[in-house]
């Protein structure tokens with residue numbers, strides 16, 4: 027077992043209090059009856075009575091488990107617990123809107139819903155942040171080439187705090203790049219990155235010979251729930267918490283797919299500036315690059331962006347934005 031893999035498996039196991047399970051990139055046969063739910067979760071003995079949204083439930087080694095999301099911070103976590111009573115989205119929203127202001131999670135959901143008719147780049151592509159900067163999103167579509175580790179090393183190298191980043195992983199990429207996946211997890215576990223793990227399709231089908239209306243997640247006969255949930259299970263099996271985001275492969279979607287994602291508690295992550303398509307990033311954009319070995323030019327443009335912003339970053343006038351900046 028390569029050293030990073032061994033380290034990441036050990037760290038994942040230590041964090042979860044579980045026995046290492048072997049191959050970190052394999053699917054998760056031990057997650058039984060994995061399904062979307064919607065309810066409220068209040069941690070027992072929580073002094074501030076903090077309430078989270080329960081979005082998934084499953085059984086693992088005889089224990090009932092839940093995936094929770096905090097609508098104020100967008101932070102997600104996995105915990106022990108039985109599925110709470112089922113609620114509607116209207117009921118859930120009421121709980122978090124008691125004081126008149128709505129949590130960011132619900133405002134982002136509304137913004138994404140407003141783009142549902144767009145067939146390309148639906149979802150949250152840019153946002154008015156409290157401070158200047160951009161959100162960095164890195165797609166890991168299926169690829170035969172290795173991860174471009176250098177860009178992560180370069181961007182995290184001289185930072186004092188973790189680099190916030192959306193890592194948009196396809197299940198196929200994880201399956202084919204166990205060492206690279208473990209390397210990213212090790213970088214996260216060592217505090218160099220603050221990762222929002224984003225599903226990017228399990229198989230991420232793409233057929234360049236047909237129109238966009240018949241490929242990616244619009245591929246006829248595709249099991250969309252498998253595209254979403256299988257990758258979430260892979261992340262959980264690796265000790266990660268899937269975020270509340272989903273990146274549509276090719277940024278291609280339909281109103282029905284957007285509605286389905288929202289019903290599962292997920293928000294489509296659009297792109298405000300796909301660097302390799304010569305879209306220049308403005309403050310508040312979600313910047314898109316690929317680090318799967320297929321888009322070196324985009325990464326070079328990202329490298330240049332980082333160099334251009336280095337002074338402003340050091341002076342606190344600009345930043346790589348994180349989930350708490352929504």
Ligand SMILES: [Zn+2]
Nearest residue numbers: 165167275276
């Ligand atoms: Zn992709």
